[in-house]
Amino acid sequence: MATSYWDYIRVEDLLELQNGLEEDEAPLSNHEVLFVTVHQVFELWFKLILRELSTLRDFFNQDNVPEQDMALAAESLGRISTILNVAVKHFEVVETLHTRDYLDFRDKLFPASGFQSAQMREMEIILGLPDDERIGMGSASGYMQALRGVDGKGSSALDRVESRKADMPSLKAAVGEWLYRTPIRGSQPGDENDDAVVDGFLKDYLAQYEQAVERLKTHIRATVGEVADPDAFDRQYAREIESTAAFCQGDSPRERRIRAAIIFIESYRELPLLAWPRKVLARIVEMEQQLVMFRQRHARMVERVIGRRTGTGGSAGVDYLDQTATTYRIFKDLWAVRTIQIRRDDLPPLDEKGYYEFRAT
Ligand code: HEM
Numbered sequence: 001m002a003t004s005y006w007d008y009i010r011v012e013d014l015l016e017l018q019n020g021l022e023e024d025e026a027p028l029s030n031h032e033v034l035f036v037t038v039h040q041v042f043e044l045w046f047k048l049i050l051r052e053l054s055t056l057r058d059f060f061n062q063d064n065v066p067e068q069d070m071a072l073a074a075e076s077l078g079r080i081s082t083i084l085n086v087a088v089k090h091f092e093v094v095e096t097l098h099t100r101d102y103l104d105f106r107d108k109l110f111p112a113s114g115f116q117s118a119q120m121r122e123m124e125i126i127l128g129l130p131d132d133e134r135i136g137m138g139s140a141s142g143y144m145q146a147l148r149g150v151d152g153k154g155s156s157a158l159d160r161v162e163s164r165k166a167d168m169p170s171l172k173a174a175v176g177e178w179l180y181r182t183p184i185r186g187s188q189p190g191d192e193n194d195d196a197v198v199d200g201f202l203k204d205y206l207a208q209y210e211q212a213v214e215r216l217k218t219h220i221r222a223t224v225g226e227v228a229d230p231d232a233f234d235r236q237y238a239r240e241i242e243s244t245a246a247f248c249q250g251d252s253p254r255e256r257r258i259r260a261a262i263i264f265i266e267s268y269r270e271l272p273l274l275a276w277p278r279k280v281l282a283r284i285v286e287m288e289q290q291l292v293m294f295r296q297r298h299a300r301m302v303e304r305v306i307g308r309r310t311g312t313g314g315s316a317g318v319d320y321l322d323q324t325a326t327t328y329r330i331f332k333d334l335w336a337v338r339t340i341q342i343r344r345d346d347l348p349p350l351d352e353k354g355y356y357e358f359r360a361t
Pocket residue numbers: 038039042043094097102112113114115116117120298302305306310311312313314315316317318320321324
């Protein structure tokens with residue numbers, strides 16, 4: 001069917017939507033129309049991100065994740081980061097609102113707030129942010145209650161978030177499942193002696209890590225001369241070794257194997273069959289970094305526009321937003337492994353290199 005740009009993009013429909021609480025936008029100030037429009041632009045970006053996240057989750061949720069599609073997964077993750085990176089720049093447009101420009105229409109928003117952005121919550125849920133790691137906003141009722149209509153009844157926002165909660169696993173869980181199955185020194189879960197192979201790898205890695213730390217200490221002493229407080233210096237590096245050992249130990253055999261897989265992939269990433277998995281992990285970290293930067297940038301924009309006053313949604317405002325930026329981390333193990341990586345020359349030798357070469361099928 002032939003169409004025109006105008007009809008296909010449905011521009012007329014789109015341009016009808018910036019009137020806020022009024023019948024049409026004529027009585028609204030340019031500031032208010034800008035405020036509504038920028039939020040809509042963000043929500044459209046969120047929509048696209050949710051589509052990518054959902055496809056990615058389905059991809060990693062397969063019993064056999066096809067190697068040949070790994071590049072597509074990396075591209076999808078890259079697209080999400082690019083969208084977030086571009087979206088974050090839109091906060092500059094909001095910053096063209098001076099405090100009093102915003103105050104002129106702010107009161108009519110109460111108790112509306114970005115806190116009720118169902119799509120933001122959906123992103124957090126599908127990524128894998130657990131409810132018990134959420135920060136209370138000062139109200140006992142929490143974020144689900146806030147999604148209800150002003151009459152306390154259900155709402156389309158609440159429906160969306162409830163459906164998303166029912167649509168599990170999260171991307172984090174699906175990626176965890178995939179990582180769990182990663183062959184380590186050529187051994188997979190279910191193989192005879194898999195536990196022993198994984199333990200052996202972690203033990204060798206830790207031994208190399210400890211040596212690398214000791215070498216670094218010697219290097220620092222040789223470079224800077226005697227350190228000011230040798231005991232504190234030793235304690236600091238001893239703590240690093242302890243926390244690395246605790247990370248490798250994990251809280252369960254499952255967590256231990258997933259962490260071993262991450263360390264293994266990052267360590268031998270040059271091997272052909274590990275190159276794309278490693279790229280995927282890097283892209284996940286990049287995506288989460290963009291999300292954290294969204295939170296930080298939003299908080300700075302808010303501080304610039306309204307200072308440190310209470311939010312329309314009832315939170316402590318900037319303090320609450322800054323807390324979310326430091327606390328809401330989902331792929332913590334992928335970040336943690338950065339602290340414990342060692343130089344290529346220090347890695348335990350890998351006898352099973354051939355296992356990770358391309359094979360003719
Ligand atoms: C003048 C502009 C803005 C101000 C003053 C502002 C202020 C705030 C405040 C104070 C909060 C904390 C909750 C509350 O107490 O209300 C909040 C939450 C939020 N805002 Fe904004 N905001 C603005 C623009 C935007 C824009 C353009 C977006 C884009 C989508 C946005 C998205 C969000 C989201 C997603 C939350 C929830 C954060 C969370 O709970 O993790 N805000 N905003």
